Amino acid sequence: MCGIAGLLHPPGAGSVEPGLLAGMSAAITHRGPDGAGMWLSDDRAVGLAHRRLSILDLSDGAAQPMANEDGSVRVTFNGEIYNHVPLRRQLEQAGHRFASDHSDTEVLVHGFEEWGIDGLLERLDGMFAFALWDQAGATLHLARDRMGIKPLYFARIDGAWAFASEIKALLAHPRLVRDVCAPALWHTLSFLTAPAPLTLFEGVFKLPAGHRLGITAAGALAAKRWWRPLPGRTQSPGHVSAAARRDYFVTGIRSRLEAAVASHLAADVPVGAFLSGGIDSSSLVALMSRLAGDRVNTFTVGFSDHTHLNELDWAERVAREFSTRHHVVTLAAPEMEAYLDELIHTQDEPIADWVCIPLHFVSELVRKSGVKVVMVGEGADELFCGYASWMSWLDVHRRAWGPWRRWLPRPLRALAAGLTAPLSWARPDLASRLDILDRAAQPDGELFWGGAVSLWEGQKAALVPDNRAFAGSPAAQALVATGLLPDEWLDPDSAKVPGWVLGGFDHVRPGSDQLTRMAHLDLSLRLPELLLMRVDKIAMASSLEARVPFLDHHLVDFAMDIPQADKVAGGAKDLLKQAVRGLIPDAVIDRPKMGFGAPMAHWLRGGFGAKARAEILSSSLLDRFGFSKKAVAAMIDDHIAGRRDASLPIWVLWNITAWNRRWIGEAPKARGGCCG
Structure with a gap:
């Protein structure tokens, strides 16, 4: 885990200033306090910078930016490639000569030489954001992993292109004009953060999950979505009994989760885990304890002023079960308030999820213990329907949404929708239900907008009577032609965000059940840009690498192929519960879900x-x-x-x-x- 930054100056846009690039790198020192590296092309048209957090291959031979044998391919990379050993073996057999001992970074430069950018990406198992300069092709390739675990931001500044792991590195460029991206602000009011590629900064963009972006030496852009969470990538159990189907899915989940944890343990430093005492984190700790060959360090956070929200006792119980070295920190309102200024600095742009607060305190607890890597449980709820709210949305879809759309004429739906703005504000407890009328009145309206919605359109209308100031973004308009950004997202209408995502999904996977559609939406929007970014930004502020085994793409592919009827036949998260039964105590599996939060x-x-x-x-x-x-x-x-x-x-x-x-x-x- 590291931090990356860089610049590309097309002809006529000046050249890379070494001091400026060093300043961008220094702004993200927390991401890599163990070392720094920088490379500039001979003509100073391209500059790559790297901050190192030493995790795998601690030798100087693994320092970055890294090059191939003749220096024609160079990379700066943040993340982990979990299958780098077999990839290296293939490349060595093909004649490539490796200089490092066992660095996962080096497979990127040789893999690009052998397979090209798309062939390389499709072979990678891991979490990553990298920038690769191809001298022969005169192109800078930016790429982000399938699930969006690692961030990558970019901006055009005075004709040059800049990129970095965090926006604060771009803000270190003195010629970046700081202003608000109006449509991103409108969408943040609903989704707690801006949907990629938008950010709250006008002209600063984040590469969406599963995308790559090529920037030629002349400054031209070419984008491609190289992966998306879709069903249809794994083998079906076929026409078998219900019991056999259930066994197939349960066994498949367990085997893939075990394989994911095993691969995510690869490190030359100790690996710990965040532990809440819930199913997800407890399962990871159980498997780590079996596979690690040493006592696992576990870390838990609680609240001294609202003990009813704590899961400290459950975490302690799991820690005792697996004989971990358990560490605990608690906080209250004064500690929260004292941290808020730092929170705004850490996030760069709002990630308006208050989980960031306890996450900071537990990350600092890990840092002080000397552990550099932790496992986290993000993704399990999205893959296996672990949210009670999802079950409620499925029920509404079955009982109300379908009949409403089928039987009530559109004029009557539109008339009812006109009442939603005043009624939703008068009765906020009914806001999401009332707003359903508005969404159902639209020909392409969607019931489900994601696992967390702050304000529906009707409620925003009550707060902002005239939303014309939120329309358009001169800087973002330039991205529309690349395919990275839908033009309709520049309108102050957040219904168009889930509508566009699910419209694209329905085009490639028509007839999918509602739960699979919901999973696709949250895996495309909320998970990468809210849940995973809160983990990355907060943990990395403490120089801590967070790994996400539930988002191993083999497990994701398998989970996306489980039909709704099978996935929730026994209730929320039923198949995952059965997959880990016998691995963790039944009491942990059967207790009510609390969730990681703050008061x-x-x-x-x-x-x-x-x-x-x-x-x-x-x-x-x-x-x-x-x-x-x-x-x-x-x-x-x-x-x-x-x-x-x-x-x-x-x-x-x-x-x-x-x-x-x-x-x-x-x-x-x-x-x-x-x-x-």
Whole structure:
């Protein structure tokens, strides 16, 4: 795990300044405190930088940027390639000579020589973001792993292209103009973060999961989606009994999870695990204990001021079961508030998920213990329907959505939809249900928008009576032609985001069941840009590598091929529960799911609520984009008084206003493009 950065200057756009590139690298020192490297082409048209967190092959021979034998291919790489050993063997048999002892990075340069960029990517098992300069093809290749575990950002600055693992490295470039991307802000109000390739910074983009981007020496772009989470990649159990089908799926999940954990243990430093005492983390700890050959270090976080939310006892029980070296940290509201300024700096752009707060404290606990790598359980809920809310959405889809769409004429649906904005705000407890009317009235409307929605369109309309200020992005418009960005995402209508994703899915996998469609949507949007980015940014701020075995693509492919009827026949997460029964205690499997969270609703009714209210309402962002301060204040006041739970939209608003204050500044700026 590391940090990368770099520049490409087309003819006429100047040349790479070594000091500037070094400054970009220094901005992400936390991602790689163990070493730094930099390479510039002879004509200084291309510069690559690397920050090293030594995990695999700790020798100097594994330092980056790394080159092939003749220096015609160079790479700067962040992540882990779990199948680098067999790939290296194949490449050596093909005549390639490796210089490092067992670096996984080196398979990238030789693999590119042998197979080309697409052939290389399809062979990789791992988490990665890399930039590879091909001298012969005069092209810089940027690539992000299938699931989006590792981030990669890019921007055009004064005619040159810049890229980095974090936005703060791009912000180190003095000629990057800082401003708000208006449509990204609109979508963040719903999805807690901006959908890739948008970011909240105008002109700064994130490469979507499973995509690659080629930038020629002349500065031209060519993008391709090289992978997406789809059913149809594994063998079906065929026409067998229900019991045989169940056994096939349970056995397949267990074997693939075991293989994933085994591959993710590869490291020349100790590997620990975050442990909540739930099914996902407990299963990882159990398998690690079997495979690691040493006692596993486990880490848990709790709350000293809201002990009813703690899973400390369950984590302790699992730790005792597998004889781990267990570490615990607790926090309360004062620690939370003291961390908030650092949180905004760490995130670069809002990831408005309050899980980031306990995640920071447990990551710091790991860092202080000397462990550099941890396993995390992200992805299991999306693959195996682990959310109770998903079961509710499936029920609504079966009972109401289908009949409503089939039997009620569109004019009547549209008439009912017109009532959703005022009613959803008057009855926020019914907001998601009322907004269904609005979505059903649209010919391509979608019931499910993802596992976490802060504000539906009707609720946003109550907060922003006129949303025209959110339309368009001069910088983002330039990306539309590449296929990276749908043009309709530049409109202030967040329904178009899930609509476009699921429309594309339905085109390539028509007739898929609703649960598979839901999984595809969350694996494409919420998982990579919210859940995985909160892990990457918060953990890496503590110089900690987080690995995600449940997102091994062999397990993902298998899970995507399990039909809805089989996946939830016994309730939420049923097949995964059966797959790990006998591996972890039955009591852990059968207890109610709590989920990893924080008592933000309570904190916002304490001293932090008044502070957040003042900071939100004083922000120039609200004036600039036409928010009704009266409506925003009423929402916050209703929450503080206990009349409704508006903690999620308040937290989103606090994040975006704090972000604006930290990174943009309160003085309004004229909008303009940096990518034209």
